[in-house]
Amino acid sequence: MYARELGDQELTFGVSGKLIMNALVMYDHQTETLWSQFLSLGVDGPLTGTRLDLVAALQTDWGTWRDLHPDTTALFTGSTPNRDNYASYYNRGSAGILGEFNSDKRLGRKELVLGVAENGDTKAFPLVPLQIDGVVNDVVGGLSIVVIGDPSGKTAAAFERTVNGRGLTFTTKVTSDGGQELVDNQTGTTWEPLTGIGISGELAGTVLKRLPTTYSFWFAWTDFYPDTGLYTG
Protein backbone atom coordinates (compact mmCIF):
# COMPACT_ATOMS: atom_id res chain seq x y z
CA MET A 1 0.00 0.00 0.00
CA TYR A 2 1.49 3.28 -1.14
CA ALA A 3 1.04 7.01 -1.32
CA ARG A 4 0.40 7.85 -5.01
CA GLU A 5 2.30 11.14 -4.90
CA LEU A 6 5.85 12.00 -5.86
CA GLY A 7 6.53 15.64 -5.12
CA ASP A 8 3.48 17.38 -6.55
CA GLN A 9 2.80 14.72 -9.19
CA GLU A 10 -0.09 12.36 -8.57
CA LEU A 11 0.31 8.92 -10.13
CA THR A 12 -2.27 6.28 -10.98
CA PHE A 13 -1.27 2.65 -11.32
CA GLY A 14 -2.21 -0.24 -13.59
CA VAL A 15 -1.26 -3.92 -13.78
CA SER A 16 1.83 -4.41 -15.99
CA GLY A 17 1.28 -8.16 -16.46
CA LYS A 18 4.83 -8.76 -15.28
CA LEU A 19 6.13 -10.34 -12.09
CA ILE A 20 9.35 -10.07 -10.10
CA MET A 21 9.85 -13.16 -7.93
CA ASN A 22 6.11 -13.97 -8.09
CA ALA A 23 5.09 -10.50 -6.90
CA LEU A 24 3.06 -7.83 -8.68
CA VAL A 25 4.76 -5.28 -10.93
CA MET A 26 2.68 -2.13 -11.48
CA TYR A 27 3.13 0.64 -14.03
CA ASP A 28 2.06 4.24 -13.68
CA HIS A 29 -0.06 5.86 -16.40
CA GLN A 30 1.82 9.18 -16.17
CA THR A 31 5.45 8.10 -16.80
CA GLU A 32 5.11 4.38 -17.74
CA THR A 33 7.67 3.49 -15.08
CA LEU A 34 7.46 -0.12 -13.84
CA TRP A 35 7.20 -0.49 -10.04
CA SER A 36 7.85 -3.54 -7.85
CA GLN A 37 5.06 -3.93 -5.32
CA PHE A 38 7.19 -5.84 -2.82
CA LEU A 39 10.12 -3.40 -2.94
CA SER A 40 7.95 -0.25 -3.43
CA LEU A 41 10.59 0.73 -5.96
CA GLY A 42 10.71 2.00 -9.56
CA VAL A 43 12.59 -0.71 -11.49
CA ASP A 44 12.36 0.35 -15.17
CA GLY A 45 11.58 3.64 -16.91
CA PRO A 46 12.03 7.33 -16.03
CA LEU A 47 11.50 6.89 -12.25
CA THR A 48 13.84 3.91 -11.82
CA GLY A 49 15.37 3.84 -8.33
CA THR A 50 12.61 6.02 -6.82
CA ARG A 51 10.80 4.77 -3.71
CA LEU A 52 7.07 5.12 -3.07
CA ASP A 53 6.10 6.08 0.49
CA LEU A 54 4.42 3.19 2.26
CA VAL A 55 1.00 3.53 3.88
CA ALA A 56 0.26 1.29 6.85
CA ALA A 57 -2.67 -1.12 6.72
CA LEU A 58 -4.16 -3.81 8.93
CA GLN A 59 -5.17 -7.10 7.38
CA THR A 60 -8.07 -8.54 9.31
CA ASP A 61 -11.71 -9.57 8.85
CA TRP A 62 -14.65 -7.23 8.25
CA GLY A 63 -16.24 -7.95 11.66
CA THR A 64 -13.08 -7.01 13.56
CA TRP A 65 -12.42 -3.90 11.46
CA ARG A 66 -16.03 -2.72 11.79
CA ASP A 67 -15.88 -3.10 15.60
CA LEU A 68 -12.61 -1.13 15.75
CA HIS A 69 -13.95 1.64 13.49
CA PRO A 70 -17.79 1.81 13.46
CA ASP A 71 -17.60 4.89 11.17
CA THR A 72 -15.58 3.01 8.52
CA THR A 73 -16.53 3.05 4.87
CA ALA A 74 -15.83 0.28 2.37
CA LEU A 75 -14.48 0.46 -1.16
CA PHE A 76 -17.22 -0.25 -3.66
CA THR A 77 -17.12 -0.72 -7.43
CA GLY A 78 -20.59 -2.06 -8.12
CA SER A 79 -19.64 -5.72 -7.93
CA THR A 80 -19.83 -7.67 -4.68
CA PRO A 81 -17.61 -10.74 -4.98
CA ASN A 82 -17.22 -12.96 -1.94
CA ARG A 83 -14.60 -15.46 -3.00
CA ASP A 84 -10.93 -14.57 -3.14
CA ASN A 85 -9.51 -15.62 -6.53
CA TYR A 86 -6.35 -16.83 -4.84
CA ALA A 87 -8.09 -18.91 -2.13
CA SER A 88 -6.73 -22.22 -3.43
CA TYR A 89 -3.24 -20.76 -3.88
CA TYR A 90 -3.09 -19.73 -0.21
CA ASN A 91 -3.79 -23.29 0.85
CA ARG A 92 -1.53 -25.14 -1.58
CA GLY A 93 2.00 -25.97 -0.49
CA SER A 94 3.59 -24.55 -3.61
CA ALA A 95 5.27 -21.20 -4.18
CA GLY A 96 3.96 -18.79 -6.85
CA ILE A 97 3.93 -19.55 -10.56
CA LEU A 98 7.61 -18.72 -11.02
CA GLY A 99 8.68 -21.07 -8.22
CA GLU A 100 10.80 -20.37 -5.16
CA PHE A 101 13.99 -18.34 -5.59
CA ASN A 102 15.65 -18.71 -2.20
CA SER A 103 14.57 -21.75 -0.22
CA ASP A 104 14.91 -20.87 3.47
CA LYS A 105 14.08 -23.85 5.68
CA ARG A 106 13.76 -21.91 8.93
CA LEU A 107 9.97 -21.94 8.34
CA GLY A 108 7.50 -23.71 6.05
CA ARG A 109 7.23 -21.78 2.77
CA LYS A 110 3.54 -20.92 3.16
CA GLU A 111 3.73 -19.83 6.81
CA LEU A 112 2.37 -16.31 7.24
CA VAL A 113 4.70 -13.65 8.58
CA LEU A 114 4.45 -9.96 9.32
CA GLY A 115 7.57 -8.49 7.74
CA VAL A 116 9.19 -5.29 8.98
CA ALA A 117 11.79 -3.44 6.87
CA GLU A 118 13.39 -0.37 8.47
CA ASN A 119 16.61 1.41 7.49
CA GLY A 120 17.89 -1.52 5.46
CA ASP A 121 17.25 -4.04 8.23
CA THR A 122 14.53 -6.69 7.95
CA LYS A 123 12.82 -9.04 10.37
CA ALA A 124 9.93 -11.45 10.01
CA PHE A 125 7.43 -12.15 12.80
CA PRO A 126 5.49 -15.39 12.18
CA LEU A 127 1.82 -15.18 13.21
CA VAL A 128 1.89 -18.39 15.25
CA PRO A 129 4.47 -17.49 17.96
CA LEU A 130 2.99 -13.96 17.95
CA GLN A 131 -0.42 -15.42 18.75
CA ILE A 132 1.07 -17.27 21.74
CA ASP A 133 3.38 -14.53 23.01
CA GLY A 134 0.92 -11.67 22.44
CA VAL A 135 3.45 -8.87 22.36
CA VAL A 136 7.10 -8.45 21.31
CA ASN A 137 9.19 -5.37 22.15
CA ASP A 138 11.98 -5.26 19.61
CA VAL A 139 14.41 -3.05 17.67
CA VAL A 140 14.67 -3.28 13.87
CA GLY A 141 17.06 -1.04 11.94
CA GLY A 142 17.56 1.09 15.07
CA LEU A 143 13.82 1.72 15.39
CA SER A 144 12.11 0.64 18.62
CA ILE A 145 8.97 -1.26 17.69
CA VAL A 146 6.24 -3.31 19.29
CA VAL A 147 4.60 -6.19 17.44
CA ILE A 148 1.24 -7.45 18.66
CA GLY A 149 -0.28 -10.82 17.79
CA ASP A 150 -4.03 -11.22 17.81
CA PRO A 151 -5.37 -14.16 19.89
CA SER A 152 -7.13 -15.37 16.69
CA GLY A 153 -3.73 -16.05 15.11
CA LYS A 154 -5.04 -14.44 11.92
CA THR A 155 -3.68 -10.95 12.20
CA ALA A 156 -0.94 -8.92 13.83
CA ALA A 157 -0.02 -5.25 14.08
CA ALA A 158 3.24 -3.35 14.49
CA PHE A 159 3.82 0.15 15.89
CA GLU A 160 6.67 2.43 16.86
CA ARG A 161 7.03 2.36 20.64
CA THR A 162 8.68 5.73 21.14
CA VAL A 163 6.03 8.29 22.15
CA ASN A 164 7.00 11.97 22.50
CA GLY A 165 10.65 10.96 22.75
CA ARG A 166 9.96 8.42 25.49
CA GLY A 167 10.63 4.71 24.93
CA LEU A 168 7.79 2.47 26.05
CA THR A 169 7.70 -1.29 26.60
CA PHE A 170 4.43 -3.17 26.40
CA THR A 171 2.80 -6.21 27.93
CA THR A 172 -0.58 -7.77 27.22
CA LYS A 173 -3.27 -8.66 29.70
CA VAL A 174 -6.26 -10.89 29.17
CA THR A 175 -9.46 -9.02 29.99
CA SER A 176 -12.40 -10.45 31.92
CA ASP A 177 -14.29 -11.05 28.65
CA GLY A 178 -11.40 -13.05 27.15
CA GLY A 179 -10.16 -10.19 24.99
CA GLN A 180 -6.68 -8.76 24.96
CA GLU A 181 -5.49 -5.48 26.42
CA LEU A 182 -2.20 -3.76 25.85
CA VAL A 183 -0.50 -1.89 28.72
CA ASP A 184 2.78 -0.01 28.76
CA ASN A 185 5.14 -0.45 31.73
CA GLN A 186 6.20 3.21 31.91
CA THR A 187 2.86 5.04 32.22
CA GLY A 188 0.38 2.20 32.81
CA THR A 189 -1.72 3.46 29.93
CA THR A 190 -4.07 0.89 28.40
CA TRP A 191 -4.01 0.66 24.61
CA GLU A 192 -6.21 -0.99 22.01
CA PRO A 193 -3.94 -3.69 20.52
CA LEU A 194 -4.87 -3.56 16.82
CA THR A 195 -5.31 0.21 16.46
CA GLY A 196 -2.67 1.48 18.90
CA ILE A 197 -5.13 3.97 20.40
CA GLY A 198 -4.57 4.95 24.04
CA ILE A 199 -7.84 4.15 25.86
CA SER A 200 -7.25 5.03 29.50
CA GLY A 201 -4.41 6.36 31.64
CA GLU A 202 -1.82 9.07 31.17
CA LEU A 203 -1.52 8.72 27.39
CA ALA A 204 -5.25 8.20 26.66
CA GLY A 205 -6.09 9.68 23.26
CA THR A 206 -2.55 9.23 21.93
CA VAL A 207 -2.28 7.04 18.84
CA LEU A 208 0.81 4.87 18.31
CA LYS A 209 2.34 5.24 14.86
CA ARG A 210 1.56 2.14 12.83
CA LEU A 211 4.47 0.68 10.88
CA PRO A 212 4.12 -0.16 7.20
CA THR A 213 4.45 -3.94 7.29
CA THR A 214 4.32 -6.68 4.70
CA TYR A 215 1.86 -9.48 5.39
CA SER A 216 3.44 -12.24 3.39
CA PHE A 217 4.20 -15.90 2.91
CA TRP A 218 7.62 -16.83 4.31
CA PHE A 219 8.93 -17.91 0.87
CA ALA A 220 8.13 -14.55 -0.74
CA TRP A 221 9.63 -12.57 2.14
CA THR A 222 12.91 -14.56 2.01
CA ASP A 223 13.03 -14.36 -1.81
CA PHE A 224 13.23 -10.57 -1.49
CA TYR A 225 15.13 -10.43 1.82
CA PRO A 226 17.43 -13.49 2.06
CA ASP A 227 19.29 -11.97 5.05
CA THR A 228 16.13 -11.37 7.07
CA GLY A 229 16.01 -11.81 10.84
CA LEU A 230 13.35 -14.11 12.23
CA TYR A 231 11.47 -13.86 15.50
CA THR A 232 11.29 -17.34 17.01
CA GLY A 233 9.45 -16.66 20.27
Add this chain to the structure above:
Amino acid sequence: MNDQQPPSSQRAPSLNLPIGAILRLVMWSLVAGLVLVLLLSLFRPDSLNGVFNFFRPKETLFVNPEDRFHQPPLELEIVTVIPRDGISAILNPGQISAEQADDWLAPSSQVLGVSINGEHRAYSLALLSRHEIANDVLGGQPIAVTW
Protein backbone atom coordinates in the same frame (compact mmCIF):
# COMPACT_ATOMS: atom_id res chain seq x y z
CA MET B 1 27.51 -68.66 -41.22
CA ASN B 2 24.53 -67.63 -39.18
CA ASP B 3 21.80 -70.24 -38.80
CA GLN B 4 19.36 -67.82 -37.26
CA GLN B 5 19.28 -65.46 -40.24
CA PRO B 6 16.51 -66.47 -42.59
CA PRO B 7 17.43 -66.47 -46.25
CA SER B 8 17.31 -62.99 -47.66
CA SER B 9 14.37 -63.93 -49.85
CA GLN B 10 12.30 -64.66 -46.73
CA ARG B 11 13.23 -61.45 -44.83
CA ALA B 12 10.60 -58.76 -44.88
CA PRO B 13 11.84 -55.89 -47.03
CA SER B 14 12.25 -52.67 -45.00
CA LEU B 15 9.40 -51.03 -46.92
CA ASN B 16 7.04 -53.62 -45.54
CA LEU B 17 7.46 -52.47 -41.93
CA PRO B 18 4.20 -52.70 -39.96
CA ILE B 19 3.40 -49.03 -40.59
CA GLY B 20 -0.11 -49.37 -39.23
CA ALA B 21 1.20 -50.68 -35.90
CA ILE B 22 3.78 -47.88 -35.65
CA LEU B 23 1.17 -45.23 -36.41
CA ARG B 24 -1.11 -46.70 -33.78
CA LEU B 25 1.74 -46.64 -31.25
CA VAL B 26 2.53 -42.99 -32.04
CA MET B 27 -1.14 -42.05 -31.85
CA TRP B 28 -1.69 -43.75 -28.50
CA SER B 29 1.51 -42.15 -27.13
CA LEU B 30 0.18 -38.74 -28.14
CA VAL B 31 -3.19 -39.47 -26.54
CA ALA B 32 -1.49 -40.69 -23.35
CA GLY B 33 0.70 -37.56 -23.29
CA LEU B 34 -2.30 -35.28 -23.74
CA VAL B 35 -4.23 -37.08 -21.01
CA LEU B 36 -1.22 -36.75 -18.70
CA VAL B 37 -0.92 -32.99 -19.38
CA LEU B 38 -4.67 -32.59 -18.90
CA LEU B 39 -4.63 -34.49 -15.59
CA LEU B 40 -1.59 -32.54 -14.39
CA SER B 41 -3.16 -29.20 -15.31
CA LEU B 42 -6.34 -30.20 -13.45
CA PHE B 43 -4.84 -31.68 -10.30
CA ARG B 44 -1.27 -30.40 -10.05
CA PRO B 45 -1.31 -27.12 -12.03
CA ASP B 46 1.94 -25.95 -10.41
CA SER B 47 3.91 -28.85 -11.89
CA LEU B 48 3.55 -27.37 -15.39
CA ASN B 49 4.78 -23.90 -14.44
CA GLY B 50 8.38 -24.82 -15.16
CA VAL B 51 7.43 -25.69 -18.75
CA PHE B 52 5.39 -22.51 -19.25
CA ASN B 53 8.06 -20.35 -17.63
CA PHE B 54 10.60 -21.51 -20.20
CA PHE B 55 8.55 -19.75 -22.90
CA ARG B 56 7.66 -16.61 -20.93
CA PRO B 57 9.50 -13.44 -21.97
CA LYS B 58 11.99 -12.41 -19.29
CA GLU B 59 14.56 -9.75 -18.81
CA THR B 60 17.08 -8.82 -16.10
CA LEU B 61 16.91 -5.32 -14.65
CA PHE B 62 19.71 -3.61 -12.72
CA VAL B 63 18.37 -1.05 -10.27
CA ASN B 64 20.13 1.38 -7.93
CA PRO B 65 17.57 2.40 -5.31
CA GLU B 66 17.89 6.07 -4.31
CA ASP B 67 18.15 5.18 -0.62
CA ARG B 68 20.75 2.43 -0.95
CA PHE B 69 24.22 3.86 -1.29
CA HIS B 70 27.54 2.38 -2.39
CA GLN B 71 26.20 -1.09 -2.94
CA PRO B 72 26.03 -3.10 -6.14
CA PRO B 73 22.76 -2.55 -8.02
CA LEU B 74 19.87 -4.91 -7.35
CA GLU B 75 19.59 -7.56 -10.04
CA LEU B 76 15.94 -8.37 -10.66
CA GLU B 77 14.49 -10.83 -13.14
CA ILE B 78 11.19 -9.57 -14.55
CA VAL B 79 8.89 -12.04 -16.29
CA THR B 80 5.89 -11.23 -18.51
CA VAL B 81 2.96 -13.45 -17.52
CA ILE B 82 -0.09 -11.72 -19.01
CA PRO B 83 -0.58 -8.68 -21.29
CA ARG B 84 -0.54 -5.19 -19.76
CA ASP B 85 -3.94 -4.37 -18.21
CA GLY B 86 -4.87 -8.07 -18.60
CA ILE B 87 -6.17 -7.48 -15.08
CA SER B 88 -7.85 -4.08 -14.81
CA ALA B 89 -6.88 -1.89 -11.85
CA ILE B 90 -9.63 0.05 -10.07
CA LEU B 91 -9.74 3.75 -11.00
CA ASN B 92 -12.18 6.28 -9.50
CA PRO B 93 -13.82 3.85 -7.05
CA GLY B 94 -16.90 4.55 -4.98
CA GLN B 95 -17.49 3.94 -1.31
CA ILE B 96 -20.34 2.66 0.84
CA SER B 97 -21.17 2.96 4.52
CA ALA B 98 -20.54 0.16 7.01
CA GLU B 99 -24.31 -0.54 7.13
CA GLN B 100 -24.44 -0.91 3.34
CA ALA B 101 -21.30 -3.06 3.38
CA ASP B 102 -22.95 -5.45 5.86
CA ASP B 103 -25.27 -6.57 3.04
CA TRP B 104 -22.21 -7.67 1.08
CA LEU B 105 -19.43 -8.59 3.52
CA ALA B 106 -19.72 -11.30 6.17
CA PRO B 107 -17.99 -10.69 9.53
CA SER B 108 -15.38 -13.29 8.47
CA SER B 109 -14.67 -11.67 5.05
CA GLN B 110 -10.99 -10.71 4.81
CA VAL B 111 -10.22 -7.01 4.35
CA LEU B 112 -7.33 -4.59 4.37
CA GLY B 113 -8.16 -1.77 6.78
CA VAL B 114 -6.60 1.66 6.32
CA SER B 115 -6.84 4.77 8.53
CA ILE B 116 -5.62 8.18 7.31
CA ASN B 117 -6.34 11.56 8.92
CA GLY B 118 -9.23 10.14 10.94
CA GLU B 119 -10.91 8.41 8.00
CA HIS B 120 -11.19 4.62 7.89
CA ARG B 121 -11.87 2.37 4.90
CA ALA B 122 -12.01 -1.38 4.38
CA TYR B 123 -10.83 -2.97 1.13
CA SER B 124 -12.34 -6.41 0.49
CA LEU B 125 -9.68 -8.93 -0.50
CA ALA B 126 -12.22 -10.77 -2.68
CA LEU B 127 -12.61 -7.53 -4.65
CA LEU B 128 -8.90 -6.59 -4.62
CA SER B 129 -7.92 -10.08 -5.82
CA ARG B 130 -9.87 -9.37 -9.05
CA HIS B 131 -8.13 -6.06 -9.72
CA GLU B 132 -4.76 -6.27 -7.87
CA ILE B 133 -4.68 -2.46 -7.52
CA ALA B 134 -7.19 0.15 -6.32
CA ASN B 135 -6.32 3.82 -6.94
CA ASP B 136 -8.20 5.63 -4.19
CA VAL B 137 -8.16 8.78 -2.04
CA LEU B 138 -8.57 8.45 1.75
CA GLY B 139 -8.41 11.31 4.25
CA GLY B 140 -7.27 13.57 1.40
CA GLN B 141 -4.30 11.30 0.62
CA PRO B 142 -4.13 9.61 -2.81
CA ILE B 143 -3.21 5.96 -2.18
CA ALA B 144 -2.72 2.77 -4.18
CA VAL B 145 -4.08 -0.28 -2.37
CA THR B 146 -2.48 -3.40 -3.78
CA TRP B 147 -2.98 -7.12 -3.30
